[in-house]
Amino acid sequence: MHLFRALARGFSLYFPTMIKLICLVLLLSPPAITQTAEAGLRQVLDDQTAAWNRGDLAGFMQGYWHSPDVTFFAGNAIIRGWEPTLQRYRDKYQGDGREMGKLSFTDENIQMLDPDAALVTARWHLEMSRGKRLEGLTTLLCKRLPEGWRIVHDHSS
Secondary structure (H helix, E strand, O other), X not given: OHHHHHHHHHHHHHHHHHHHHHHHHHHHHHHHHHHHHHHHHXXXXXXXXXXXXXXXXXXXXXXXOOOOOXXXXXXXXXXXXXXXXXXXXXXXXXXOOOOOOEEEEEEEEEEEEEOOEEEEEEEEEEEOHHHOEEEEEEEEEEEEEOOEEEEEEEEEO
């Protein structure tokens, strides 16, 4: 009986401290995970921007899931697959008489859906020659894959 009382007394002394430690760990962990994920997602956008501005569409496409299941919606078009998406970009921005311009993003917002999925919204801007500007909105569904964060769906208008 004395052993039980001693254990109960010890438990009652340490229990509040243990609860506080558990709560502290739970409170501190998600933001750290979220910050790391957001940094990874921002890096994908930064890498894509740099590749675009070098005229490197293959490098730009590294931000996309290299799969026949990736989807890209633009205007009235629905494109399925990494290769067709790359070809669409080539036709639109590298065809005869076409130019890529300088890409930038503003109003970026990252919403973590779970530790391995995120919704990214942003406004894209293309500064073309002779002062022409194109801009629109993009919604990206991103997933953390073994190779890192990748865009699995892009809806740009």
